[in-house]
Amino acid sequence: MxxxxxxxxxxxxxxxxxxxxxxxxxxxxxxxxxxxxxxxxxxxxxxxxxxxxxxxxxxxxxxxxxxxxxxxxxxxxxxxxxxxxxxxxxxxxxxxxxxxxxxxxTSQDIVDTALVLQLRGGLALIGDRLNAVIAGLARLADAHRGTVMAARTRYQQALPTSFGLKCAGWLLPLVRCRERLPDMRNRLLTVQFGGAAGxxxxxxxxxxxxxxxxxxxxxxxxxPLPWHAQRDSVAEFGSWLSLVTGALGKLGQDAVLLAQTEVGEIDESAGGGRGGSSTMPQKANPVTGEALVAAARLNAGLLGTLHQAQIQEHERGGVGWQMEWATLPTMVVTAGAALAKTTALLDRLAVSAGRMRGNLGPENGLILAEAATFALAEHMPRPDAQALVKEAARAVIAGGGHLVEALQARSSAPVDWDRLRDPACYMGSNDALIDRALAAAGAIH
Structure with missing residues (x-):
């Protein structure tokens, strides 16, 4: 093989x-x-x-x-x-x-209809696994709605968020994939019978x-008529498979980054025995997260080949048909494996709320810069508030200390400074957004 x-x-x-x-x-x-x-x-x-x-x-x-x-x-x-x-x-x-x-x-009638029967079996398994991942992510989103962590944009810390909201962000693309499934299934699971020339x-x-x-x-x-040379439904299914693995790949990429040694906010190998190194006993590599990223990239690459199969010759062709044989089953297996691995990952995932809180930088409070700007803007023009916060942040970066203390030394505005110190108090619509995601998933809190 x-x-x-x-x-x-x-x-x-x-x-x-x-x-x-x-x-x-x-x-x-x-x-x-x-x-x-x-x-x-x-x-x-x-x-x-x-x-x-x-x-x-x-x-x-x-x-x-x-x-x-x-x-x-x-x-x-x-x-x-x-x-x-x-x-x-x-x-x-x-x-x-x-x-x-x-x-x-004709030969294609038998091969295509047989493939449709095989895909029906594959779709049943994939649909069940998709539901399991959605349910697992919904549970995590609800359980960790109050687990405060750093949101990161372009690899840099941005604002406080919650791990629950991050899970909700992983969840919704899969919910949308599930919503697409019935119509796509109806178009895909159709008989092929046209005889020699349709x-x-x-x-x-x-x-x-x-x-x-x-x-x-x-x-x-x-x-309405035989689809020998009309391969859009097959291409649509491949696109759907790539959307599923792409959503899981995003989850996997985040999991890999969150598991980095210097971040340490999650551990996908809780309980030990996974991700070991042949020479470094301290390592626990995020192998499942990596596999999800690899699956997403594999299916994305195969999708381009599958779409080429739509270019058919007259009433029946051979090249595009053979390209489907070489790509589509691999994409189905890859998607099914990725879903199964995601369920296993979620079941054993260890979330370190303490490390998440610690990574917010409580010693300097710089992640609270936007919160401080809007708190001060209630008492002065916003451009003045922005300038003041920038000045204080530069001072903290250069000489240490905490952003709130630097601001207190520079302003007499009646801000609730103690509340401002707590990242959990600058979470915006966190709970409402998670509730909306859970409702969309059919798992209302």
Whole structure:
């Protein structure tokens, strides 16, 4: 194996066996056989195929085992596995019924519809995992609404915020991904049936009826017409997967930065045993956060390749189709793995409220500069307040001391200086914003 997802060494870091099993060779063969059986049943119900033949074809799915090496040879020769697959499946069906396998279909009908069935299984797992991450982040946001920490903009400390509000910021992109899911799912999980050139000519005037019956048999939606060369729904799904892993990558990047030794505000390896070094026993590397960033960047890169597959040749092409095979399953597995890793990270995450408070710089109070400006602006013109705070801040930076004391020495304004010293008193709409995020997630406080 050359892919990290299939590697027994690197697979646990990048892969997801449960989702990968939906796309392995055996699963692909089962999905194609299921489509052929559903097609035969649909056509039998319309009196296009003998019912006894459809019953035999459906029964043959249960104990069909393909020669995968021969399928591989067939793919290399024909650019698609279906020709050899149909040959093997007909031989397995046997008798008169064999001739009715693949009636009126083309290779792409079988491959695309089989893929849709596989994606349906993957979406079910990913949807469950997405819900679990959303629930975990909602709990953290609520639990840490009062855990004061430094907000950082462009890598520098800015103002006080709360860890709960940071978690709410991680939460909402995933909530929006969940909101996008039903409409996208409806567009994606649609049957593909168009025959050789999208006209269904082999079925005379019964093609649309077969397409509708096949969709019903497989519990898929039925499109207005075959989508052989219309790949926007596949590209949309890839974009959605990249949005999911991108949101998780942002969480992972923040987690890595917050876990830096000199920051130490969270620990993703609480309990020990993770992120060790081969030579430095003191280290606990943030391996899960790093894996989330890597997953986001991997899917973002693959998305560009997947979007190239929209460029199709006339009524049916081959290049873009093959590019989808090489990218989409990897993106699904990557997203599923990232969600599972995020749930594990949230479950073992240790939050150091003391370190967060300590990193606010209580010894100098400089993070309170904006708070001081607005407090003074109640008693003097704002430009004067800004100038006074800048002067005091420069004095603290140059000679030490605390910003509030430097301001008291420079102003007789009746400011509540004791309140100003407390970063928790300059949190603005922290609680209201967290409540809004929880409401959006369906987890109202």
């Amino acid at each position: 050359v892919g990290v997802h299939d590697s027994r060494i690197l697979g646990p870091l990048f892969g997801d066996p449960e989702i990968a099993a939906l796309f392995d060779d055996a699963a692909s063969v089962r999905a194609m056989a299921r489509v052929e059986a559903a097609l035969a049943i649909a056509e039998a119900e319309l009196d296009l195929v003998p019912m006894h033949a459809a019953d035999r074809i459906a029964a043959a799915v249960e104990d069909f085992s393909a020669d995968l090496d021969a399928l591989g040879t067939g793919s290399e020769q024909a650019g698609v596995p279906v020709i050899e697959f149909v040959r093997q499946f007909r031989a397995h069906v046997g008798g008169d019924a064999a001739q009715w396998v693949h009636w009126g279909a 006209t269904l000519a082999a079925l005379d005037t019964r093609g649309v009826a077969v397409m509708e019956a096949l969709a019903a048999e497989l519990d898929l939606t039925c499109p």
